[in-house]
Amino acid sequence: MKILVTCKRVPNPEHRLKIAGGKLDLAAASWQLNTFDEYAVETALRLTEKGKGGERSGEVVAVSIGPKDVGQQLRGVLAMGADRAILVGGDDGALDALATARVLAAVVAKEKPDLVVLGKQTVDGDSNQVGQILAGLLGWPQATFLASIKLSSDGKSAVVTREVDAGVEEKRVRLPAVVTVDLRIISKKAVRNEALAGPEAEWEETQRYASLKGIMAAKKKEIKDVTLAELGVDAKPAMTVDAYEAPPVRKAGAKVGSVDELVQKLHNEAKVI
Amino acid sequence: MAAVVVFCESDEKGIRSASLPALTAGAELAKQQGGDVVAVVIGAGVAAAAADAAKYAARVLAYDGPGLAAPLAETWAPQLADAVKRAGAGALLGTATSTGKDLLPRASALLGAGMASDITAVLAANRFRRPAYAGNALEEVTVAGPVVVASVRQTAFPPPAAGGPGAIETVAVGNVDALGAELVGLHATQSARPDLSDAKVVVSGGRGMREGANFKVLEELTDLLGGALGASRAACDAGMVPNDLQVGQTGKVVAPQLYIAVAISGAIQHLAGMKGSKVIVAINKDPEAPIFQIADYGLVDTWEKSIPPLCAAVKKLKAGG
Numbered sequence: 217m218k219i220l221v222t223c224k225r226v227p228n229p230e231h232r233l234k235i236a237g238g239k240l241d242l243a244a245a246s247w248q249l250n251t252f253d254e255y256a257v258e259t260a261l262r263l264t265e266k267g268k269g270g271e272r273s274g275e276v277v278a279v280s281i282g283p284k285d286v287g288q289q290l291r292g293v294l295a296m297g298a299d300r301a302i303l304v305g306g307d308d309g310a311l312d313a314l315a316t317a318r319v320l321a322a323v324v325a326k327e328k329p330d331l332v333v334l335g336k337q338t339v340d341g342d343s344n345q346v347g348q349i350l351a352g353l354l355g356w357p358q359a360t361f362l363a364s365i366k367l368s369s370d371g372k373s374a375v376v377t378r379e380v381d382a383g384v385e386e387k388r389v390r391l392p393a394v395v396t397v398d399l400r401i402i403s404k405k406a407v408r409n410e411a412l413a414g415p416e417a418e419w420e421e422t423q424r425y426a427s428l429k430g431i432m433a434a435k436k437k438e439i440k441d442v443t444l445a446e447l448g449v450d451a452k453p454a455m456t457v458d459a460y461e462a463p464p465v466r467k468a469g470a471k472v473g474s475v476d477e478l479v480q481k482l483h484n485e486a487k488v489i
Numbered sequence: 490m491a492a493v494v495v496f497c498e499s500d501e502k503g504i505r506s507a508s509l510p511a512l513t514a515g516a517e518l519a520k521q522q523g524g525d526v527v528a529v530v531i532g533a534g535v536a537a538a539a540a541d542a543a544k545y546a547a548r549v550l551a552y553d554g555p556g557l558a559a560p561l562a563e564t565w566a567p568q569l570a571d572a573v574k575r576a577g578a579g580a581l582l583g584t585a586t587s588t589g590k591d592l593l594p595r596a597s598a599l600l601g602a603g604m605a606s607d608i609t610a611v612l613a614a615n616r617f618r619r620p621a622y623a624g625n626a627l628e629e630v631t632v633a634g635p636v637v638v639a640s641v642r643q644t645a646f647p648p649p650a651a652g653g654p655g656a657i658e659t660v661a662v663g664n665v666d667a668l669g670a671e672l673v674g675l676h677a678t679q680s681a682r683p684d685l686s687d688a689k690v691v692v693s694g695g696r697g698m699r700e701g702a703n704f705k706v707l708e709e710l711t712d713l714l715g716g717a718l719g720a721s722r723a724a725c726d727a728g729m730v731p732n733d734l735q736v737g738q739t740g741k742v743v744a745p746q747l748y749i750a751v752a753i754s755g756a757i758q759h760l761a762g763m764k765g766s767k768v769i770v771a772i773n774k775d776p777e778a779p780i781f782q783i784a785d786y787g788l789v790d791t792w793e794k795s796i797p798p799l800c801a802a803v804k805k806l807k808a809g810g
Contacts, residue, residue, distance in 0.1 A: 390669025454603020
């Protein structure tokens with residue numbers, strides 16, 4: 217089982233954005249791996265494991281697009297346990313989802329994975345598109361917003377549960393396939409490769425953090441630099457951002473002293489109950 | 490002159506209310522593009538849905554076939570791409586529901602078209618406003634043609650007025666290739682409450698509720714107000730409530746008349762999902778909680794001490810006292 221997992225860096229979402237003159241200034245941003253991509257890495261690793269801390273079988277390849285600096289986030293993913301990484305040189309700030317997916321499709325053509333795992337969205341662009349576009353470009357089945365995934369013992373299909381508006385949907389997809397993960401995927405028993413792990417297998421209720429051993433091992437692992445030209449991809453975005461502005465500020469109202477005062481104000485002043 | 494194709498989700502009765510805002514956005518965009526709105530319904534037996542959609546569009550394309558019964562992106566996205574070609578359309582829109590989010594990007598891939606997610610305004614024939622960075626930035630984006638694709642934020646556009654019936658064309662769809670994908674089943678959340686995304690009142694609980702059983706008191710308040718129950722990501726993460734209740738950047742976006750946040754601190758990603766609400770009430774025991782910075786009415790108290798008397802007071806009010 218070979219799994220390709222996507223890793224995008226994002227500015228720390230807890231930090232205040234600097235927006236001025238229609239521009240977003242990320243020069244001083246502190247970068248980190250997109251949380252949903254961390255979950256994707258955790259998912260990919262569990263699919264190659266017999267259980268927590270158990271033997272591994274299969275390969276997890278991490279891929280990112282961006283400048284050299286992204287090597288830092290990829291090194292972190294290798295320290296979590298991924299086997300090797302590919303860094304496609306490019307301007308990650310200028311790519312839209314379509315261009316990103318075209319680059320990934322070219323990487324898929326070279327690597328021929330059985331499964332591509334992505335986070336359901338990045339928490340900067342918030343577009344929630346790349347996995348679906350990639351599946352469309354490849355003509356592969358897709359399963360988005362996964363709460364769980366079970367790979368069949370013959371390695372030919374996966375049964376997943378998906379978080380949808382109406383509840384939870386169960387879907388079966390033939391491999392190779394593209395999947396995107398939601399936050400429940402890191403539950404203890406959400407991920408299992410039936411060829412490796414029995415029903416009793418479980419993991420920590422969180423994505424793993426790099427151990428010291430993992431960090432040491434990561435130093436010896438490969439991060440292969442690839443150019444867009446080598447992949448033969450036109451990464452011209454179809455969607456471009458012309459301007460940024462800060463959203464209107466919502467002013468704080470008043471504190472009320474009691475439940476009765478609250479109800480009176482909602483009834484008489486705001487007229488909403 | 491280019492038409493705008495609007496994907497409408499439907500059930501056996503008609504189109505879903507979640508799709509109405511996309512028809513409004515579609516009409517705005519059609520004006521910019523100088524064409525008509527073409528509504529698309531997809532499924533097995535969509536006559537009622539097509540008739541319903543015809544109230545809001547000049548033309549309806551109804552893709553009907555037994556192979557389209559399940560809402561699979563693998564089989565539905567090609568129908569949307571076909572509709573764009575058939576209508577000679579310059580745009581494809583749909584609401585950013587879980588189905589829309591799953592389907593529209595795949596259709597954009599089949600069309601080789603760029604896509605803007607979650608648009609909140611139509612600025613020109615190929616320009617939109619959309620939130621990013623958990624709503625902390627508003628982007629003005631241009632999607633290069635010839636076809637532009639966008640998903641529409643449900644709370645950003647009102648439902649359209651019904652007009653004269655449009656022309657319905659049924660496209661009989663024979664064999665479809667699901668590419669080895671199959672819907673096994675849907676475990677629907679059973680709820681008599683309104684949908685989160687179009688409820689007039691939303692009551693949400695956060696990490697401070699501590700455990701799922703404690704949401705009972707919030708359910709009582711929710712039902713007294715005829716609202717929908719929501720939750721913060723922290724509460725969903727902790728497994729207190731199902732994830733489909735999540736309000737926020739990575740959950741649902743709501744904009745009710747009244748939003749009551751209980752034991753929710755107000756993380757950026759939660760605010761992204763509810764700060765468009767008309768009136769916000771925050772109840773939190775921590776007077777420094779960030780949620781108070783955007784609340785119209787704040788009450789510093791624990792949920793244990795405040796929610797039962799709040800229920801009693803609402804009950805009294807509803808009884809005319």
